[in-house]
Amino acid sequence: MSSPKTILFYGMSGAGKGTQSKLLIKKLRESGPAHFIEVGQMLRDYASKHDTFGARRVRETINAGMLVPPIVAASLWSDALLNEVHENDHVILDGAARSVPEATLLHDMLHWMNRDCTIFILEVDAQTALERAVARGESRSDDTKEVMEKRLSWFKDKTMPAIEYMKERGATVHHINGGGSIDEVHNDIVSLLEV
Numbered sequence: 001m002s003s004p005k006t007i008l009f010y011g012m013s014g015a016g017k018g019t020q021s022k023l024l025i026k027k028l029r030e031s032g033p034a035h036f037i038e039v040g041q042m043l044r045d046y047a048s049k050h051d052t053f054g055a056r057r058v059r060e061t062i063n064a065g066m067l068v069p070p071i072v073a074a075s076l077w078s079d080a081l082l083n084e085v086h087e088n089d090h091v092i093l094d095g096a097a098r099s100v101p102e103a104t105l106l107h108d109m110l111h112w113m114n115r116d117c118t119i120f121i122l123e124v125d126a127q128t129a130l131e132r133a134v135a136r137g138e139s140r141s142d143d144t145k146e147v148m149e150k151r152l153s154w155f156k157d158k159t160m161p162a163i164e165y166m167k168e169r170g171a172t173v174h175h176i177n178g179g180g181s182i183d184e185v186h187n188d189i190v191s192l193l194e195v
Contacts, residue, residue: 004032005090005193006115008097008171010163011122013151015131015178016185020122021094022187027195028090035085039095042076043068065150067158070102078109091115098154103162107169117171119163120189124145126152 005028009017021036028034048061056074060190061068075098085091108115129152130145167173174192178185 004088004115005143005195006110006117007090007092007193008117008166009092009094010076010119010159011124011178012124012126012129012155014126014131015122016182017094017122017183020120020185020189021092023182024189024193025090025092027186027190028092031057031195032088032090033086034090037079037080037093037096039073041095042065042080044075065146067098067154070099070105073098073102074105076111077171078107081109081113083099084088087111097162097166099158100162103165107166107171117166118193119166119171120192121153121163121173121175123175124178128179138165139195158163 007024009021011017011089021038025034025036035141041060043058047055047062051054056073058068058095067073073096093106097106107117130149163173174189176185176188176192180188
């Protein structure tokens with residue numbers, strides 16, 4: 001088995017993170033166990049399956065195109081890392097550490113688990129990202145044009161500084177042209193990871 005990978009995908013909504021994560025997890029499973037921790041979906045599942053004040057607030061926050069507090073997202077991905085991931089397992093995180101406070105928590109967690117981190121930023125222009133995400137609206141009620149524009153704004157203002165925080169602390173960062181075909185983007189990622 002190759003050495004365990006810990007991979008974070010970043011990009012504006014519509015950049016193809018979910019698609020590329022699923023392709024890569026399949027590839028990684030050829031060499032051993034691999035886990036896909038999709039934080040956005042975990043939050044949506046929590047909001048839809050529970051009838052609590054917290055679940056309602058998560059739902060309202062998501063539908064407004066805003067970020068939940070770092071501790072809320074961290075409670076989900078940290079639970080998955082603690083209870084599902086073994087020492088030599090591969091891990092892909094999609095939607096984790098979208099702000100500097102959350103990146104601080106994630107960095108500390110990965111450091112404690114003795115895991116290095118590789119970040120892929122899928123880069124597409126804002127118009128392409130908006131068109132892709134709005135087109136996805138059939139399956140995600142929070143993919144409206146207004147919400148998408150808010151997300152594009154906080155990606156620049158909050159998530160890019162989080163990526164820089166992780167980079168300054170040793171994460172390897174790769175910028176990928178997300179505008180190519182699905183296969184082209186996947187091949188670029190696999191080549192850089194050498195898997």
